[in-house]
Amino acid sequence: MPAREPPKRRSRAAEARPYHHGDLRRVLIDAALQLAAEGGEVSVREAARRAAVSPGAPFRHFPNRDALMAAVAEEAQRRFRVEIDAVLTQAPAGDPLARLRAFGLAYLRWAMRNPAHFEIISTGRYFAHGSSPGLTRDNAELIGLTERMLREAAALGLLRQGELKPIQIAARALVYGFARMNLDGHFPRWGVEEGEIETMAEAVIDVFISGIAKPKRGS
Amino acid sequence: MPAREPPKRRSRAAEARPYHHGDLRRVLIDAALQLAAEGGEVSVREAARRAAVSPGAPFRHFPNRDALMAAVAEEAQRRFRVEIDAVLTQAPAGDPLARLRAFGLAYLRWAMRNPAHFEIISTGRYFAHGSSPGLTRDNAELIGLTERMLREAAALGLLRQGELKPIQIAARALVYGFARMNLDGHFPRWGVEEGEIETMAEAVIDVFISGIAKPKRGS
DNA sequence: TCCGTTATGTAATCATCGATTACATTTGGC
DNA sequence: GCCAAATGTAATCGATGATTACATAACGGA
Numbered sequence: 001m002p003a004r005e006p007p008k009r010r011s012r013a014a015e016a017r018p019y020h021h022g023d024l025r026r027v028l029i030d031a032a033l034q035l036a037a038e039g040g041e042v043s044v045r046e047a048a049r050r051a052a053v054s055p056g057a058p059f060r061h062f063p064n065r066d067a068l069m070a071a072v073a074e075e076a077q078r079r080f081r082v083e084i085d086a087v088l089t090q091a092p093a094g095d096p097l098a099r100l101r102a103f104g105l106a107y108l109r110w111a112m113r114n115p116a117h118f119e120i121i122s123t124g125r126y127f128a129h130g131s132s133p134g135l136t137r138d139n140a141e142l143i144g145l146t147e148r149m150l151r152e153a154a155a156l157g158l159l160r161q162g163e164l165k166p167i168q169i170a171a172r173a174l175v176y177g178f179a180r181m182n183l184d185g186h187f188p189r190w191g192v193e194e195g196e197i198e199t200m201a202e203a204v205i206d207v208f209i210s211g212i213a214k215p216k217r218g219s
Numbered sequence: 220m221p222a223r224e225p226p227k228r229r230s231r232a233a234e235a236r237p238y239h240h241g242d243l244r245r246v247l248i249d250a251a252l253q254l255a256a257e258g259g260e261v262s263v264r265e266a267a268r269r270a271a272v273s274p275g276a277p278f279r280h281f282p283n284r285d286a287l288m289a290a291v292a293e294e295a296q297r298r299f300r301v302e303i304d305a306v307l308t309q310a311p312a313g314d315p316l317a318r319l320r321a322f323g324l325a326y327l328r329w330a331m332r333n334p335a336h337f338e339i340i341s342t343g344r345y346f347a348h349g350s351s352p353g354l355t356r357d358n359a360e361l362i363g364l365t366e367r368m369l370r371e372a373a374a375l376g377l378l379r380q381g382e383l384k385p386i387q388i389a390a391r392a393l394v395y396g397f398a399r400m401n402l403d404g405h406f407p408r409w410g411v412e413e414g415e416i417e418t419m420a421e422a423v424i425d426v427f428i429s430g431i432a433k434p435k436r437g438s
Numbered sequence: 439t440c441c442g443t444t445a446t447g448t449a450a451t452c453a454t455c456g457a458t459t460a461c462a463t464t465t466g467g468c
Numbered sequence: 469g470c471c472a473a474a475t476g477t478a479a480t481c482g483a484t485g486a487t488t489a490c491a492t493a494a495c496g497g498a
Contacts (some may be wrong), residue, residue, distance in 0.1 A: 024446080031302060045484060054448050056487085061446090065485060123403050125344070161429070166422035169397070174389060176405070177396020185343050186395070203385035204392060210380070211430020243475080262455060273477050275458085280475090284456060 024059040025071075027051045031079050032072045036116040042126065044068060068137070069120065069127035076117035077135055083110050084142065096152035101209050103146065104175050108201040111179035122176070146171060153213075160214045167212055174208050226385040232257070235346065244290075246270045255335040263287060286352035288339065288346035289354070295336035298356055302329050303361070320428050320432045322365065323394050327420040330398035338402050365390060372432075379433045386431055393427050 018135040031050040035042045044065050045055045062068040087106035092098045120126050121135070150171075152162050161167065178201055182188055187197060250269040254261045260295050263284050264274045281287040304327035310318045330337040334427050341355070349355055369390075380386065397420055400406055406416060 003340070043484065044486090055484090056449080057447050059486070122405075125403075132414070160434075163422070163426075166419065166426045167386060169419060170393060170423040170426045172405075173396035173400055174393045174427075175396070176400055177392035177394070178388070180399050181392055181395055185349075186341075186391075200385065200388060203382070204389040207382075207385045207389045208393075208427075208430065213429065215379075215434075263457090264455060274455090275478080276476050277458070 011012060012041055021053075024051060024053060024057060028058050028068060029071050029075055032068060033075060033117065036072065036120055037114070040114060042069065066127040070132040073120045073127065074132055074134055075093075075136055076114070077121050079117070080110055080114075080121060081138060081142075088145075096149040096156065097158055097209055097213055100146065100149045100153070100171070101205055103149070104171070104205045104208075105202060107175050108178055108205070109198060112182055112198055112201065115183050118179055122179070143168075143172070158214055159212055161212065171208065174204070178204055227428045233363070236354045243270060243272060243276060245289060247277050247280060248294055249288050251287060252336065254293060255291065255339055255345075256333070258335060261288065261291075285346040285350055289351040292339045292346060293351055293353055294356055295333070296340050298336070299333075299340060300328055300357060300361075307364075315368040315375065316377055316428055316432055319365065319390070320424055322368070323390070323427075324421060326394050327397055327424070328417060331401055331417055331420065334402050337398060341398070362391070377433055378431055380431065390427065393423070397423055 028047050028051055031047040032042050035050070037045060040046075044058050047068070048055050048058050051057075058068060062071065084103065084106050087102055088099065093099075147164075149170055150159075150168050153159050154162070154164060159167070159176040182197065247266050247270055250266040251261050254265060254269070259265075266287070267274050267277050270276075277287060281290065303322065303325050306321055307318065310321040312318075315363050345351075358396075368386055369378075369387050372378050373381070373383060378386070401416065
Protein backbone atom coordinates (compact mmCIF):
# COMPACT_ATOMS: atom_id res chain seq x y z
CA MET A 1 0.00 0.00 0.00
CA PRO A 2 2.68 2.63 0.75
CA ALA A 3 5.29 3.87 -1.66
CA ARG A 4 2.73 4.29 -4.41
CA GLU A 5 3.28 8.03 -4.72
CA PRO A 6 1.69 9.11 -7.99
CA PRO A 7 3.72 11.86 -9.63
CA LYS A 8 1.17 14.61 -9.29
CA ARG A 9 3.18 17.41 -10.82
CA ARG A 10 0.46 20.03 -10.87
CA SER A 11 -0.81 19.89 -7.34
CA ARG A 12 -4.47 20.26 -8.11
CA ALA A 13 -5.37 19.38 -4.58
CA ALA A 14 -8.79 17.85 -5.01
CA GLU A 15 -7.83 15.57 -7.88
CA ALA A 16 -7.97 12.11 -6.37
CA ARG A 17 -6.23 10.18 -9.13
CA PRO A 18 -4.16 11.64 -11.89
CA TYR A 19 -5.08 10.52 -15.34
CA HIS A 20 -1.94 8.53 -15.65
CA HIS A 21 -1.45 5.81 -13.15
CA GLY A 22 1.92 5.78 -11.50
CA ASP A 23 3.07 2.36 -12.63
CA LEU A 24 0.04 0.50 -13.81
CA ARG A 25 1.94 -2.46 -15.13
CA ARG A 26 3.40 -3.15 -11.74
CA VAL A 27 0.12 -2.61 -9.93
CA LEU A 28 -1.69 -4.92 -12.31
CA ILE A 29 0.80 -7.70 -11.71
CA ASP A 30 0.47 -7.28 -7.96
CA ALA A 31 -3.31 -7.21 -8.18
CA ALA A 32 -3.39 -10.38 -10.27
CA LEU A 33 -0.93 -12.04 -7.90
CA GLN A 34 -3.08 -11.16 -4.93
CA LEU A 35 -6.16 -12.24 -6.84
CA ALA A 36 -4.58 -15.61 -7.45
CA ALA A 37 -3.61 -15.87 -3.80
CA GLU A 38 -7.24 -15.37 -2.86
CA GLY A 39 -8.09 -18.44 -4.84
CA GLY A 40 -10.61 -16.99 -7.24
CA GLU A 41 -10.32 -16.85 -10.96
CA VAL A 42 -7.91 -14.25 -12.22
CA SER A 43 -9.64 -11.96 -14.68
CA VAL A 44 -8.10 -8.99 -16.37
CA ARG A 45 -11.14 -6.92 -15.55
CA GLU A 46 -10.93 -7.66 -11.87
CA ALA A 47 -7.27 -6.74 -11.82
CA ALA A 48 -8.16 -3.50 -13.57
CA ARG A 49 -10.93 -2.92 -11.05
CA ARG A 50 -8.47 -3.31 -8.19
CA ALA A 51 -6.16 -0.85 -9.84
CA ALA A 52 -9.12 1.52 -10.17
CA VAL A 53 -8.66 1.70 -13.88
CA SER A 54 -10.81 1.05 -16.92
CA PRO A 55 -11.26 -2.50 -18.22
CA GLY A 56 -9.27 -1.76 -21.34
CA ALA A 57 -6.32 -0.12 -19.67
CA PRO A 58 -4.39 -3.31 -18.92
CA PHE A 59 -4.17 -4.02 -22.62
CA ARG A 60 -1.92 -1.01 -22.98
CA HIS A 61 0.65 -2.91 -20.96
CA PHE A 62 -0.06 -6.48 -21.96
CA PRO A 63 -1.09 -7.58 -25.42
CA ASN A 64 -3.51 -10.10 -23.94
CA ARG A 65 -4.46 -11.97 -20.81
CA ASP A 66 -1.73 -14.55 -21.31
CA ALA A 67 0.95 -11.90 -21.27
CA LEU A 68 -0.31 -10.58 -17.95
CA MET A 69 -0.38 -14.05 -16.48
CA ALA A 70 3.10 -14.69 -17.79
CA ALA A 71 4.32 -11.56 -16.05
CA VAL A 72 2.61 -12.69 -12.86
CA ALA A 73 4.25 -16.08 -13.15
CA GLU A 74 7.63 -14.51 -13.65
CA GLU A 75 7.21 -12.39 -10.55
CA ALA A 76 6.14 -15.40 -8.51
CA GLN A 77 8.99 -17.43 -9.87
CA ARG A 78 11.41 -14.69 -8.92
CA ARG A 79 10.23 -14.76 -5.32
CA PHE A 80 10.40 -18.53 -5.31
CA ARG A 81 13.89 -18.49 -6.67
CA VAL A 82 15.07 -15.99 -4.10
CA GLU A 83 13.99 -18.25 -1.26
CA ILE A 84 15.50 -21.36 -2.80
CA ASP A 85 18.81 -19.65 -3.38
CA ALA A 86 18.87 -18.29 0.15
CA VAL A 87 18.44 -21.76 1.58
CA LEU A 88 21.00 -23.31 -0.70
CA THR A 89 23.75 -20.82 0.11
CA GLN A 90 23.69 -21.90 3.72
CA ALA A 91 23.44 -25.64 3.07
CA PRO A 92 26.53 -27.77 3.68
CA ALA A 93 28.63 -27.54 0.56
CA GLY A 94 30.28 -30.89 0.94
CA ASP A 95 27.21 -33.08 1.36
CA PRO A 96 25.19 -33.20 -1.87
CA LEU A 97 22.44 -35.33 -0.40
CA ALA A 98 21.99 -32.90 2.47
CA ARG A 99 21.83 -30.13 -0.08
CA LEU A 100 19.27 -32.01 -2.10
CA ARG A 101 17.22 -32.51 1.03
CA ALA A 102 17.43 -28.83 1.91
CA PHE A 103 16.43 -27.95 -1.62
CA GLY A 104 13.40 -30.19 -1.56
CA LEU A 105 12.38 -28.88 1.81
CA ALA A 106 12.63 -25.26 0.75
CA TYR A 107 10.73 -26.07 -2.42
CA LEU A 108 7.88 -27.67 -0.53
CA ARG A 109 7.82 -25.07 2.21
CA TRP A 110 7.36 -22.33 -0.35
CA ALA A 111 4.77 -24.32 -2.27
CA MET A 112 2.81 -24.98 0.92
CA ARG A 113 2.84 -21.34 1.93
CA ASN A 114 2.19 -19.85 -1.48
CA PRO A 115 -0.08 -22.39 -3.12
CA ALA A 116 -1.68 -20.09 -5.66
CA HIS A 117 1.63 -18.68 -6.74
CA PHE A 118 3.08 -22.13 -7.05
CA GLU A 119 0.16 -23.16 -9.17
CA ILE A 120 0.69 -20.29 -11.55
CA ILE A 121 4.36 -21.06 -11.84
CA SER A 122 4.05 -24.74 -12.38
CA THR A 123 0.91 -25.43 -14.26
CA GLY A 124 0.95 -23.62 -17.53
CA ARG A 125 -2.81 -23.52 -17.24
CA TYR A 126 -3.01 -19.83 -16.51
CA PHE A 127 -1.05 -18.90 -19.56
CA ALA A 128 0.42 -20.62 -22.57
CA HIS A 129 3.31 -22.63 -21.28
CA GLY A 130 6.56 -21.63 -22.86
CA SER A 131 5.34 -18.15 -23.70
CA SER A 132 7.81 -16.95 -21.09
CA PRO A 133 11.38 -17.91 -21.92
CA GLY A 134 12.58 -16.50 -18.60
CA LEU A 135 10.38 -18.85 -16.68
CA THR A 136 11.50 -21.82 -18.72
CA ARG A 137 15.14 -20.95 -18.33
CA ASP A 138 14.78 -20.41 -14.62
CA ASN A 139 13.11 -23.75 -14.24
CA ALA A 140 15.80 -25.43 -16.27
CA GLU A 141 18.39 -23.97 -13.92
CA LEU A 142 16.71 -25.49 -10.91
CA ILE A 143 16.55 -28.84 -12.63
CA GLY A 144 20.21 -28.48 -13.46
CA LEU A 145 20.92 -27.91 -9.79
CA THR A 146 19.36 -31.20 -8.77
CA GLU A 147 21.21 -32.99 -11.53
CA ARG A 148 24.49 -31.63 -10.32
CA MET A 149 23.79 -32.61 -6.73
CA LEU A 150 22.96 -36.14 -7.78
CA ARG A 151 26.06 -36.42 -9.95
CA GLU A 152 28.16 -35.25 -7.04
CA ALA A 153 26.51 -37.75 -4.76
CA ALA A 154 27.17 -40.50 -7.25
CA ALA A 155 30.79 -39.44 -7.57
CA LEU A 156 31.18 -39.60 -3.81
CA GLY A 157 29.72 -43.08 -3.81
CA LEU A 158 26.71 -42.05 -1.76
CA LEU A 159 24.06 -43.67 -3.95
CA ARG A 160 22.88 -47.24 -3.99
CA GLN A 161 22.20 -47.25 -7.68
CA GLY A 162 24.02 -46.14 -10.79
CA GLU A 163 21.27 -44.90 -13.09
CA LEU A 164 20.96 -41.20 -12.35
CA LYS A 165 18.19 -40.13 -14.67
CA PRO A 166 15.37 -42.17 -13.11
CA ILE A 167 16.46 -40.99 -9.69
CA GLN A 168 16.39 -37.39 -10.77
CA ILE A 169 13.00 -37.70 -12.40
CA ALA A 170 11.72 -39.51 -9.35
CA ALA A 171 12.98 -36.76 -7.08
CA ARG A 172 11.26 -34.10 -9.14
CA ALA A 173 8.06 -36.11 -9.38
CA LEU A 174 8.00 -36.71 -5.65
CA VAL A 175 8.38 -33.08 -4.70
CA TYR A 176 6.16 -31.79 -7.46
CA GLY A 177 3.55 -34.38 -6.65
CA PHE A 178 3.49 -33.50 -2.99
CA ALA A 179 3.09 -29.84 -3.79
CA ARG A 180 0.33 -30.53 -6.26
CA MET A 181 -1.49 -32.90 -3.95
CA ASN A 182 -1.65 -30.05 -1.51
CA LEU A 183 -2.90 -27.71 -4.21
CA ASP A 184 -5.44 -30.10 -5.63
CA GLY A 185 -6.99 -30.86 -2.28
CA HIS A 186 -5.71 -34.40 -1.99
CA PHE A 187 -4.77 -33.85 1.60
CA PRO A 188 -7.75 -33.89 3.91
CA ARG A 189 -7.86 -30.75 5.94
CA TRP A 190 -5.32 -32.62 7.96
CA GLY A 191 -5.59 -31.13 11.35
CA VAL A 192 -5.77 -27.49 12.13
CA GLU A 193 -2.04 -27.38 12.47
CA GLU A 194 -0.51 -25.52 9.57
CA GLY A 195 2.91 -26.91 10.26
CA GLU A 196 1.79 -30.50 10.29
CA ILE A 197 1.83 -30.72 6.54
CA GLU A 198 5.34 -29.34 6.44
CA THR A 199 6.40 -31.99 8.92
CA MET A 200 4.95 -34.60 6.62
CA ALA A 201 6.77 -33.04 3.69
CA GLU A 202 10.01 -33.45 5.58
CA ALA A 203 9.26 -37.07 6.41
CA VAL A 204 8.42 -37.82 2.79
CA ILE A 205 11.63 -36.29 1.57
CA ASP A 206 13.56 -38.32 4.10
CA VAL A 207 11.92 -41.50 2.89
CA PHE A 208 13.14 -40.74 -0.59
CA ILE A 209 16.64 -39.62 0.32
CA SER A 210 17.28 -42.58 2.57
CA GLY A 211 15.86 -44.74 -0.21
CA ILE A 212 18.45 -43.67 -2.75
CA ALA A 213 21.35 -43.30 -0.30
CA LYS A 214 23.75 -46.11 0.25
CA PRO A 215 23.05 -47.37 3.78
CA LYS A 216 25.78 -46.58 6.24
CA ARG A 217 27.62 -49.48 7.79
CA GLY A 218 25.90 -50.51 10.93
CA SER A 219 22.37 -49.55 10.02
CA MET B 220 -20.57 -42.64 -34.01
CA PRO B 221 -22.60 -45.79 -34.53
CA ALA B 222 -25.24 -47.13 -32.21
CA ARG B 223 -26.88 -43.76 -31.81
CA GLU B 224 -30.17 -44.82 -33.32
CA PRO B 225 -32.69 -42.10 -32.49
CA PRO B 226 -36.09 -43.60 -31.71
CA LYS B 227 -37.93 -42.21 -34.66
CA ARG B 228 -41.30 -43.70 -33.89
CA ARG B 229 -43.24 -41.85 -36.55
CA SER B 230 -41.21 -42.51 -39.62
CA ARG B 231 -41.60 -39.12 -41.17
CA ALA B 232 -38.87 -39.88 -43.63
CA ALA B 233 -37.42 -36.43 -44.19
CA GLU B 234 -37.23 -35.46 -40.50
CA ALA B 235 -33.52 -35.50 -39.77
CA ARG B 236 -33.65 -35.26 -35.98
CA PRO B 237 -36.59 -35.94 -33.76
CA TYR B 238 -37.43 -33.22 -31.33
CA HIS B 239 -36.32 -35.30 -28.42
CA HIS B 240 -32.78 -36.44 -28.41
CA GLY B 241 -32.28 -40.12 -27.76
CA ASP B 242 -30.20 -39.86 -24.63
CA LEU B 243 -28.89 -36.33 -24.48
CA ARG B 244 -27.39 -36.69 -21.04
CA ARG B 245 -25.16 -39.49 -22.19
CA VAL B 246 -24.22 -37.76 -25.42
CA LEU B 247 -23.34 -34.57 -23.55
CA ILE B 248 -21.03 -36.42 -21.21
CA ASP B 249 -19.32 -38.12 -24.12
CA ALA B 250 -18.99 -34.84 -25.99
CA ALA B 251 -17.47 -33.13 -22.98
CA LEU B 252 -15.14 -36.04 -22.41
CA GLN B 253 -13.97 -35.90 -25.99
CA LEU B 254 -13.71 -32.14 -25.76
CA ALA B 255 -11.45 -32.49 -22.77
CA ALA B 256 -9.39 -35.10 -24.57
CA GLU B 257 -8.83 -32.62 -27.37
CA GLY B 258 -7.24 -30.29 -24.91
CA GLY B 259 -9.42 -27.24 -25.36
CA GLU B 260 -11.56 -25.65 -22.75
CA VAL B 261 -14.71 -27.57 -22.01
CA SER B 262 -17.72 -25.32 -22.46
CA VAL B 263 -21.30 -26.37 -22.08
CA ARG B 264 -22.18 -24.62 -25.29
CA GLU B 265 -19.60 -26.49 -27.28
CA ALA B 266 -20.83 -29.78 -25.87
CA ALA B 267 -24.35 -28.77 -26.84
CA ARG B 268 -23.10 -27.82 -30.27
CA ARG B 269 -21.58 -31.25 -30.74
CA ALA B 270 -24.81 -32.85 -29.69
CA ALA B 271 -26.56 -30.67 -32.28
CA VAL B 272 -28.78 -29.20 -29.65
CA SER B 273 -29.60 -25.74 -28.39
CA PRO B 274 -27.29 -24.02 -25.88
CA GLY B 275 -29.88 -24.24 -23.14
CA ALA B 276 -30.71 -27.90 -23.57
CA PRO B 277 -27.89 -29.28 -21.38
CA PHE B 278 -29.34 -27.46 -18.41
CA ARG B 279 -32.36 -29.75 -18.56
CA HIS B 280 -30.01 -32.56 -17.58
CA PHE B 281 -27.48 -30.78 -15.41
CA PRO B 282 -28.28 -27.94 -13.04
CA ASN B 283 -25.06 -26.18 -13.98
CA ARG B 284 -21.71 -26.61 -15.61
CA ASP B 285 -20.19 -28.14 -12.49
CA ALA B 286 -22.73 -30.93 -12.50
CA LEU B 287 -21.85 -31.79 -16.08
CA MET B 288 -18.16 -31.78 -15.30
CA ALA B 289 -18.76 -33.93 -12.26
CA ALA B 290 -20.59 -36.45 -14.41
CA VAL B 291 -17.72 -36.39 -16.86
CA ALA B 292 -15.25 -36.95 -14.06
CA GLU B 293 -17.26 -39.86 -12.74
CA GLU B 294 -17.31 -41.47 -16.14
CA ALA B 295 -13.57 -41.01 -16.56
CA GLN B 296 -12.96 -42.31 -13.07
CA ARG B 297 -15.05 -45.38 -13.83
CA ARG B 298 -12.91 -46.19 -16.87
CA PHE B 299 -9.77 -45.59 -14.86
CA ARG B 300 -10.95 -47.85 -12.12
CA VAL B 301 -11.82 -50.64 -14.53
CA GLU B 302 -8.29 -50.69 -15.87
CA ILE B 303 -6.68 -50.58 -12.44
CA ASP B 304 -8.82 -53.41 -11.16
CA ALA B 305 -8.07 -55.50 -14.23
CA VAL B 306 -4.36 -55.16 -13.66
CA LEU B 307 -4.59 -55.87 -9.96
CA THR B 308 -6.57 -59.07 -10.33
CA GLN B 309 -3.74 -60.62 -12.27
CA ALA B 310 -0.92 -59.35 -10.07
CA PRO B 311 0.82 -61.83 -7.77
CA ALA B 312 -1.30 -62.07 -4.67
CA GLY B 313 1.53 -62.99 -2.35
CA ASP B 314 3.96 -60.18 -3.14
CA PRO B 315 2.58 -56.84 -1.92
CA LEU B 316 5.49 -54.86 -3.31
CA ALA B 317 5.02 -56.39 -6.75
CA ARG B 318 1.35 -55.52 -6.49
CA LEU B 319 2.19 -51.97 -5.50
CA ARG B 320 4.50 -51.73 -8.46
CA ALA B 321 1.86 -53.07 -10.83
CA PHE B 322 -0.62 -50.64 -9.39
CA GLY B 323 1.66 -47.67 -9.88
CA LEU B 324 2.47 -48.78 -13.38
CA ALA B 325 -1.17 -49.18 -14.36
CA TYR B 326 -1.95 -45.81 -12.79
CA LEU B 327 0.75 -44.07 -14.78
CA ARG B 328 0.02 -45.90 -17.98
CA TRP B 329 -3.57 -44.76 -17.88
CA ALA B 330 -2.61 -41.23 -16.93
CA MET B 331 -0.12 -41.04 -19.81
CA ARG B 332 -2.64 -42.30 -22.32
CA ASN B 333 -5.63 -40.33 -21.09
CA PRO B 334 -4.09 -37.11 -19.89
CA ALA B 335 -7.16 -34.93 -20.17
CA HIS B 336 -9.35 -37.45 -18.40
CA PHE B 337 -6.78 -37.82 -15.68
CA GLU B 338 -6.69 -34.10 -15.25
CA ILE B 339 -10.43 -33.91 -14.82
CA ILE B 340 -10.40 -36.70 -12.29
CA SER B 341 -7.56 -35.46 -10.21
CA THR B 342 -7.60 -31.74 -10.24
CA GLY B 343 -10.87 -30.46 -8.94
CA ARG B 344 -10.30 -27.49 -11.18
CA TYR B 345 -12.97 -28.40 -13.67
CA PHE B 346 -15.64 -28.71 -11.05
CA ALA B 347 -15.99 -28.10 -7.35
CA HIS B 348 -13.95 -30.79 -5.71
CA GLY B 349 -16.04 -32.93 -3.42
CA SER B 350 -19.25 -32.13 -5.26
CA SER B 351 -19.17 -35.76 -6.31
CA PRO B 352 -19.25 -38.15 -3.37
CA GLY B 353 -18.82 -41.11 -5.70
CA LEU B 354 -15.54 -39.76 -6.98
CA THR B 355 -14.27 -39.06 -3.50
CA ARG B 356 -15.24 -42.51 -2.25
CA ASP B 357 -13.66 -44.18 -5.25
CA ASN B 358 -10.46 -42.30 -4.70
CA ALA B 359 -10.44 -43.22 -1.04
CA GLU B 360 -10.73 -46.86 -2.00
CA LEU B 361 -7.66 -46.67 -4.17
CA ILE B 362 -5.74 -45.01 -1.38
CA GLY B 363 -6.92 -47.74 0.96
CA LEU B 364 -5.54 -50.29 -1.46
CA THR B 365 -2.05 -48.85 -1.31
CA GLU B 366 -2.23 -48.66 2.46
CA ARG B 367 -3.13 -52.31 2.66
CA MET B 368 -0.33 -53.32 0.35
CA LEU B 369 2.19 -51.40 2.41
CA ARG B 370 0.90 -52.86 5.66
CA GLU B 371 1.20 -56.33 4.19
CA ALA B 372 4.70 -55.60 3.01
CA ALA B 373 5.63 -54.37 6.47
CA ALA B 374 4.11 -57.46 8.06
CA LEU B 375 6.20 -59.64 5.77
CA GLY B 376 9.30 -57.73 6.76
CA LEU B 377 9.89 -56.45 3.26
CA LEU B 378 10.42 -52.81 4.19
CA ARG B 379 13.56 -51.07 5.38
CA GLN B 380 11.70 -48.65 7.57
CA GLY B 381 8.88 -48.84 10.07
CA GLU B 382 6.97 -45.62 9.59
CA LEU B 383 4.30 -46.44 7.03
CA LYS B 384 2.51 -43.15 6.61
CA PRO B 385 5.38 -41.17 5.11
CA ILE B 386 6.06 -44.04 2.75
CA GLN B 387 2.48 -44.14 1.64
CA ILE B 388 2.30 -40.40 1.11
CA ALA B 389 5.58 -40.51 -0.74
CA ALA B 390 4.31 -43.27 -3.00
CA ARG B 391 1.20 -41.31 -3.84
CA ALA B 392 3.15 -38.11 -4.35
CA LEU B 393 5.62 -39.81 -6.64
CA VAL B 394 3.03 -41.32 -8.92
CA TYR B 395 0.76 -38.31 -8.86
CA GLY B 396 3.68 -36.02 -9.48
CA PHE B 397 4.88 -38.00 -12.46
CA ALA B 398 1.42 -37.98 -13.97
CA ARG B 399 1.04 -34.27 -13.40
CA MET B 400 4.48 -33.44 -14.74
CA ASN B 401 3.40 -35.10 -17.93
CA LEU B 402 0.15 -33.15 -17.92
CA ASP B 403 1.72 -29.84 -17.09
CA GLY B 404 4.30 -30.08 -19.79
CA HIS B 405 7.29 -30.61 -17.53
CA PHE B 406 8.60 -33.30 -19.79
CA PRO B 407 10.20 -31.97 -22.91
CA ARG B 408 8.65 -33.56 -25.96
CA TRP B 409 10.99 -36.34 -25.05
CA GLY B 410 11.59 -38.07 -28.29
CA VAL B 411 8.95 -39.02 -30.74
CA GLU B 412 8.60 -42.35 -29.05
CA GLU B 413 5.31 -42.52 -27.21
CA GLY B 414 6.40 -45.49 -25.16
CA GLU B 415 9.59 -43.85 -23.94
CA ILE B 416 7.78 -41.94 -21.25
CA GLU B 417 6.15 -45.12 -20.02
CA THR B 418 9.55 -46.75 -19.83
CA MET B 419 10.70 -43.85 -17.70
CA ALA B 420 7.63 -44.21 -15.52
CA GLU B 421 8.57 -47.80 -14.90
CA ALA B 422 12.15 -46.89 -14.02
CA VAL B 423 10.96 -44.21 -11.62
CA ILE B 424 8.64 -46.58 -9.86
CA ASP B 425 11.44 -49.09 -9.57
CA VAL B 426 13.68 -46.49 -7.98
CA PHE B 427 11.07 -45.90 -5.35
CA ILE B 428 10.16 -49.51 -4.70
CA SER B 429 13.77 -50.59 -4.39
CA GLY B 430 14.30 -47.61 -2.14
CA ILE B 431 11.75 -48.70 0.41
CA ALA B 432 12.36 -52.43 0.06
CA LYS B 433 14.75 -54.18 2.38
CA PRO B 434 17.74 -55.14 0.23
CA LYS B 435 18.03 -58.83 -0.41
CA ARG B 436 21.07 -60.58 0.96
CA GLY B 437 23.84 -60.54 -1.58
CA SER B 438 22.94 -57.33 -3.38
C1' DT C 439 8.10 28.57 -23.42
C1' DC C 440 5.34 26.44 -26.63
C1' DC C 441 4.11 22.74 -29.66
C1' DG C 442 3.74 18.26 -31.31
C1' DT C 443 4.78 13.34 -30.77
C1' DT C 444 4.29 9.51 -27.95
C1' DA C 445 2.64 7.02 -24.00
C1' DT C 446 -1.17 5.94 -21.50
C1' DG C 447 -6.02 5.68 -20.06
C1' DT C 448 -11.24 5.87 -21.36
C1' DA C 449 -15.46 4.72 -23.78
C1' DA C 450 -17.88 2.02 -26.80
C1' DT C 451 -18.39 -2.16 -28.95
C1' DC C 452 -18.21 -7.30 -30.16
C1' DA C 453 -18.32 -12.38 -29.59
C1' DT C 454 -18.43 -16.04 -26.26
C1' DC C 455 -19.83 -18.09 -22.21
C1' DG C 456 -22.78 -19.72 -18.17
C1' DA C 457 -27.21 -19.23 -16.65
C1' DT C 458 -32.29 -18.23 -16.42
C1' DT C 459 -36.93 -17.76 -18.17
C1' DA C 460 -40.96 -18.22 -21.09
C1' DC C 461 -42.63 -20.99 -24.51
C1' DA C 462 -43.21 -25.16 -27.65
C1' DT C 463 -43.40 -30.07 -28.57
C1' DT C 464 -43.18 -34.74 -27.60
C1' DT C 465 -44.05 -38.61 -24.61
C1' DG C 466 -46.47 -41.63 -21.79
C1' DG C 467 -49.81 -42.82 -18.19
C1' DC C 468 -54.68 -42.58 -16.99
C1' DG D 469 -57.99 -39.59 -26.40
C1' DC D 470 -56.29 -36.29 -23.16
C1' DC D 471 -53.55 -34.05 -20.00
C1' DA D 472 -49.39 -33.60 -17.22
C1' DA D 473 -44.58 -34.27 -17.13
C1' DA D 474 -40.32 -34.39 -19.58
C1' DT D 475 -37.49 -32.33 -22.74
C1' DG D 476 -35.86 -29.05 -26.20
C1' DT D 477 -35.95 -24.01 -28.20
C1' DA D 478 -35.64 -19.06 -28.24
C1' DA D 479 -34.67 -14.97 -26.08
C1' DT D 480 -32.30 -12.74 -22.76
C1' DC D 481 -28.90 -11.27 -18.95
C1' DG D 482 -24.40 -10.25 -16.85
C1' DA D 483 -19.47 -11.09 -17.05
C1' DT D 484 -15.39 -11.72 -19.66
C1' DG D 485 -11.42 -11.16 -23.18
C1' DA D 486 -10.46 -8.40 -26.81
C1' DT D 487 -10.39 -4.47 -30.27
C1' DT D 488 -11.05 0.20 -31.84
C1' DA D 489 -11.55 5.16 -31.83
C1' DC D 490 -10.82 8.87 -29.04
C1' DA D 491 -9.01 11.84 -25.09
C1' DT D 492 -5.47 13.40 -22.10
C1' DA D 493 -1.02 13.58 -19.93
C1' DA D 494 4.05 13.51 -20.35
C1' DC D 495 8.17 14.83 -22.44
C1' DG D 496 11.60 16.74 -25.54
C1' DG D 497 13.17 19.82 -29.20
C1' DA D 498 12.77 24.37 -31.42
